[in-house]
Amino acid sequence: MMVNIHLKRIGKKKTLCYRVVVADSRFPRDGRFIDSIGSYDPKGKNLTKLDLMKYDAWIKKGAKPTKRVESIIKLYRENKLEGKVEKDEITS
Numbered sequence: 001m002m003v004n005i006h007l008k009r010i011g012k013k014k015t016l017c018y019r020v021v022v023a024d025s026r027f028p029r030d031g032r033f034i035d036s037i038g039s040y041d042p043k044g045k046n047l048t049k050l051d052l053m054k055y056d057a058w059i060k061k062g063a064k065p066t067k068r069v070e071s072i073i074k075l076y077r078e079n080k081l082e083g084k085v086e087k088d089e090i091t092s
Contacts, residue, residue, distance in 0.1 A: 002026075005058060005065040007040065008033060017041050020050060020069060022058050040072055050076050 002025040008065070009030055011017035018040045021033035022053060027059035036056070065073070075081040 003063040005063050005069050022063055050082060
């Protein structure tokens with residue numbers, strides 16, 4: 001079973017928001033998922049919140065993040081993500 005970390009699209013038309021989820025690679029993009037790691041708003045209007053401890057734990061278990069998720073996590077760790085970011089979640 002191949003496990004991916006990818007973005008699940010939520011929200012209304014023209015007001016996109018994503019949930020960062022861990023899912024089996026056979027599941028559809030917006031379908032079932034195993035675990036939710038956080039949320040991401042590309043426009044920065046809503047809160048972006050990511051649990052880095054969960055992310056690191058899934059990486060150690062062998063989950064493969066998509067390129068977009070890798071770049072979001074990198075920006076989140078460097079505090080370069082624009083918009084509202086919950087600072088308490090930034091650890092490591």
